[in-house]
Amino acid sequence: MSLYRYFASKNPLQTVMTLEEYHFGEQFEVLPCRQNPPIAAGGQIQKPNIYKVRGNKSETFLNQLVDYIKENVEEQNRVEFWSIWHSEKVPSINIHRINPQQIMIEDLRFLNENENSCIKFFPENDK
Template sequence: MSLYRYFASKNPLPIIENSFATLEGYALETQFEILPCRKNPPIAAAGQIQKPFVYKVRGNGKPLHQLVDYIKENVREQDRVEFWSIWYSEKVPSNNMYRLNPQQITPEDLRFLHDNENCCIRFFPKNKK
């Protein structure tokens, strides 16, 4: 089985390709990419992703700080963005769906993704439609 991570949005999000971090002139192993899915909704999401714009999030190493920066710069509540972390073809239970403010997110807020097998973050208030 494979773990997949997706952004799903009501409106388009910017893509990032082959973004490498560097330190003192050396390329690190961290690569962070956000690419449109070839198939919407992705098969791996077991039919739970319903938004029209879906992006696969890829990163080697620990790109949490890059992910936080991307969210703060590009995710708006009105786009009703969801961030899915899901094992291939499994479902995310409702008790593993969280709501966070995209402008106040920190790497610590995202660390629980590693503690839960399947989860979803919704970057919009509960009462928004």
């Protein structure tokens, strides 16, 4: 079984391909999915723009993810970040809402706990 991570957005997001300037040159990528929606998402993702997120499961990855979110994600674009094991559902208790401009690495540590989760970067009254 594999862990997959995706950004899903109402509007297009910035792509990233292995940037050297990100924290010690470790690989971090945000690339459009070849198959929209991806089979591994198990039909959970409904947004039109879906991007696969690649990177090592580490503190460095979380730092890179925080940087990417602060630079590229705005609440009005209704962006979601999915972390799921192949086709498994995300339970409602693992759906979080976070302000993208105030996000810190501590807000994302749960992503390394190997549980299916989803972060929604838009206000709670928006569905």
